[in-house]
Amino acid sequence: MIQTTSAATGSPSLPSYLADARARVDEALNRYLPGGAENPAPGCPARLAEAMRYSVFAGGKRLRPILTLMAAEACRGDSDAALPAACALEIVHTYSLIHDDLPCMDDDDLRRGVPTCHRAFDEATAVLAGDGLLTLAFEIVARRTAPAEVALECVSILAEAAGPVGMVGGQAADLAAEGRSDATLEALEAIHRRKTGALLRASLRMGATIARARREVLDGLDAYGGAIGLAFQIVDDLLDVEGDEAKLGKRARKDSDRGKWTYPAVIGVDASRRRARRLADDAVDALAPLGERGGMLAALARNLLERDR
Ligand code: GRG
Numbered sequence: 001m002i003q004t005t006s007a008a009t010g011s012p013s014l015p016s017y018l019a020d021a022r023a024r025v026d027e028a029l030n031r032y033l034p035g036g037a038e039n040p041a042p043g044c045p046a047r048l049a050e051a052m053r054y055s056v057f058a059g060g061k062r063l064r065p066i067l068t069l070m071a072a073e074a075c076r077g078d079s080d081a082a083l084p085a086a087c088a089l090e091i092v093h094t095y096s097l098i099h100d101d102l103p104c105m106d107d108d109d110l111r112r113g114v115p116t117c118h119r120a121f122d123e124a125t126a127v128l129a130g131d132g133l134l135t136l137a138f139e140i141v142a143r144r145t146a147p148a149e150v151a152l153e154c155v156s157i158l159a160e161a162a163g164p165v166g167m168v169g170g171q172a173a174d175l176a177a178e179g180r181s182d183a184t185l186e187a188l189e190a191i192h193r194r195k196t197g198a199l200l201r202a203s204l205r206m207g208a209t210i211a212r213a214r215r216e217v218l219d220g221l222d223a224y225g226g227a228i229g230l231a232f233q234i235v236d237d238l239l240d241v242e243g244d245e246a247k248l249g250k251r252a253r254k255d256s257d258r259g260k261w262t263y264p265a266v267i268g269v270d271a272s273r274r275r276a277r278r279l280a281d282d283a284v285d286a287l288a289p290l291g292e293r294g295g296m297l298a299a300l301a302r303n304l305l306e307r308d309r
Pocket of ligand 1: 096100
């Protein structure tokens with residue numbers, strides 16, 4: 001029998017929370033994307049809309065929007081009010097994966113077990129689908145988050161996290177490091193704080209901002225996001241070395257073959273596992289200002305260590 005609530009607290013178990021949150025996010029994404037009930041977008045070419053929808057609904061785990069909803073709830077906010085921001089984060093994440101898979105970047109044919117956007121469509125359509133998603137994300141936050149000053153703060157958080165000092169900067173630094181032999185743990189983590197971590201931290205910060213969290217809570221969630229961002233990346237690197245391609249839905253051992261800086265390559269597999277566990281502990285400790293309301297986020301931090309895709 002699948003356990004859906006915790007006997008001690010009566011709150012949903014993590015698997016049941018995640019399934020419900022994914023369904024909410026998918027339903028809202030369907031409304032917001034071109035051709036959806038809230039975005040008829042008559043001017044959007046059909047093939048572009050199809051490519052955008054193809055990648056958004058290709059089977060992602062929805063981690064970033066789930067973090068936004070969890071953060072809003074942990075701060076006693078209304079998670080419905082955070083749903084547009086949550087979807088915007090997934091939409092930005094999807095754009096980054098489409099562009100990351102392009103021949104000029106990681107050159108991947110498979111993502112989440114299905115052909116990448118440029119393989120299913122063509123390269124120009126994939127570039128434009130990414131561009132369309134990135135810009136649509138900002139429209140969704142700006143138009144659907146209230147009040148206006150909170151929308152403005154969320155737009156700023158998202159822009160900084162996705163842009164040149166965040167994810168785009170991290171991606172540029174990662175590409176520049178490829179094949180270089182002077183890797184250190186510090187330099188590796190400086191890349192991943194931006195490339196993977198910035199958007200995860202923004203997911204929490206946007207949820208907490210919409211819930212009008214106090215400074216101490218925002219800082220705690222920021223530290224939590226920083227720690228799970230690095231732990232998430234370590235697990236990703238370990239899966240690249242040891243993971244099952246069928247479960248991953250993409251080619252394994254690609255990063256190591258390309259001379260990318262990865263945790264196992266820089267500090268070894270065992271030290272990588274220890275570092276991931278330590279970071280998950282740090283993440284849970286950082287939730288102290290939330291007290292019991294941080295329980296679901298704590299469970300998620302532990303669960304990330306166990307993921308197999
Ligand atoms: C091209 C601007 C630009 C940025 C790309 C995030 C990124 C930067 C590239 C992705 C490369 C990668 C595999 C990074 C490791 C961590 C990561 C972001 C994994 C993918 O995220 P998941 O596991 O993906 O949340 P799903 O498929 O579940 O949505």
